[in-house]
Amino acid sequence: MTRNHISAIFSAALVGTALLPLSVCAQEKAIKPERISLFDGKTLNGWKVFCVPEDKEKKFWSVQNGTIQCDSRGKPDHNYNWLIYQKEFGDFELKFKIQCFKSKKGNSGVQIRSRWNPDIGKGWLNGPQIDIHPPAPYRTGFVYDSTHGVKHWISPVRPSHRLTEKEAFPNGKPKGWKFLYATEDQDLWNTMTVRAVGTRITTHLNGTLITDFDGSGVLDDKTHQDANAGMKGYIALQLHSRDQLLIRFKDITVLPIHAK
Numbered sequence: 001m002t003r004n005h006i007s008a009i010f011s012a013a014l015v016g017t018a019l020l021p022l023s024v025c026a027q028e029k030a031i032k033p034e035r036i037s038l039f040d041g042k043t044l045n046g047w048k049v050f051c052v053p054e055d056k057e058k059k060f061w062s063v064q065n066g067t068i069q070c071d072s073r074g075k076p077d078h079n080y081n082w083l084i085y086q087k088e089f090g091d092f093e094l095k096f097k098i099q100c101f102k103s104k105k106g107n108s109g110v111q112i113r114s115r116w117n118p119d120i121g122k123g124w125l126n127g128p129q130i131d132i133h134p135p136a137p138y139r140t141g142f143v144y145d146s147t148h149g150v151k152h153w154i155s156p157v158r159p160s161h162r163l164t165e166k167e168a169f170p171n172g173k174p175k176g177w178k179f180l181y182a183t184e185d186q187d188l189w190n191t192m193t194v195r196a197v198g199t200r201i202t203t204h205l206n207g208t209l210i211t212d213f214d215g216s217g218v219l220d221d222k223t224h225q226d227a228n229a230g231m232k233g234y235i236a237l238q239l240h241s242r243d244q245l246l247i248r249f250k251d252i253t254v255l256p257i258h259a260k
Helices: 003-031 222-227
Strands: 047-051 061-064 067-071 081-089 092-099 108-117 124-126 128-132 143-145 152-155 190-197 200-205 208-214 233-239 246-256
Touching: 067 081, 067 233, 081 108, 092 108, 108 190, 128 190, 152 208
Parallel strands: none
Antiparallel strands: 047 081, 061 067, 067 246, 081 233, 092 190, 092 246, 108 124, 108 128, 108 233, 128 143, 143 152, 190 200, 200 208
């Protein structure tokens, strides 16, 4: 074999090697999308407050020490307030950390696949909500459907906003269940994972499975179709009406999941 033949073969091999990683990388990106950070730790860029007109000047949401803080202490005269991330998601895995305080009462939650409707009352956010409730922490991680025309628990199924611990855990709390409260001396955080794929929603609180809900016939029914929520929409942090609450969120990331 001549030197020219060897050189030609070597050059062809280099070209093939150079092309292969691009193809492989493209396939890997299609199969394994990257996790997206929704909070830069410094600003509320990408987020927007939605509320009734009377609450627009009330600054409940802010960035404090690398966290998104909601503080309504001493200000009970307010309606529902939502901090909505301005990008839609369909199927995804959402992870975030929440810091709660035993002495600070009030309700919060994270809405998923939700959509703002300015024509309901003075504005309303339709969609399922993953509850966060420091006064009764057993509720945290269960799913309340805030969609207009529903407004009740869908996991577990209950006819109203009421949910007792026995209804939440008829066989007792699962092994490993825990809910952490921060104090002046302890900077403790809870970790929540929410996975929504098709009509199925699962949630984990500090690694413990809380919800495994098949929402077929619920999240995709006519009520949700008319609201354009339940299967795709926005992620939002919630402050419940009239509550005096201090809660913090950080490390908020989303991994989009694409159907194969």
